[in-house]
Amino acid sequence: MKNYRLYLVRHGITQGNLRGIYMGSGTDEPLCEQGIAQLRELREAFPFPRVATVFSSPLKRALGSAEILFPEATNKIILQDLREAGFGEFEGRPMQELLQDEHFKLWMDPAAHYTPKGGENTKEFHSRCSRVLMGMFEYMMKSGIDEAACVTHGGVIVSMLAQRGIPKYPPEHWMADAGCGYELHISPEFWMRDGVAEVVDIIPYGYLDAKPQE
16 A cells, blocks of 8 residues: 655744744744754754655745755645634734733633634634645645655644544644654545544654653
């Protein structure tokens, strides 16, 4: 049974990340100098897969990360559905400020079903994350691409794997550090029957073993 491999990787950090700013698809910052240096150090210290095809979010922080982590890629595909969620009224504000915002508290409560003004509905966000994950695998199968990387955002990765990843874990389990992520396997039979992908390893290889245990 043939397996197709997709490497989901979270982008590097930006100046807004360092300042504690809440950043979604409405904030398009490039990587900061520290973020660039961190990704380069990560790539030098640990092996990343070498792929010819990279899917990327259209946001600058993802595009810049893809260039650093997968420089050999010649087939670069930008997918709008890989962008982070739109945070609307919360976009670009300090997290410390948002924690006191009553609307933000509602949004953090899944039972409230709150959509921020000007933001993306949570159900619609999860729907596009699920759709784009399976769409990438479908493209790979139709194009004869055995392996590819995908550089996107932390929230997108969490949503994808909480819905479509096995083993089944709660969303918080799938949080990834900057420049890191997961190796996924799927076969055509598995995809058609169950619509799920198996998470088999951490990217980059060896990172988890070297990371200090909390």
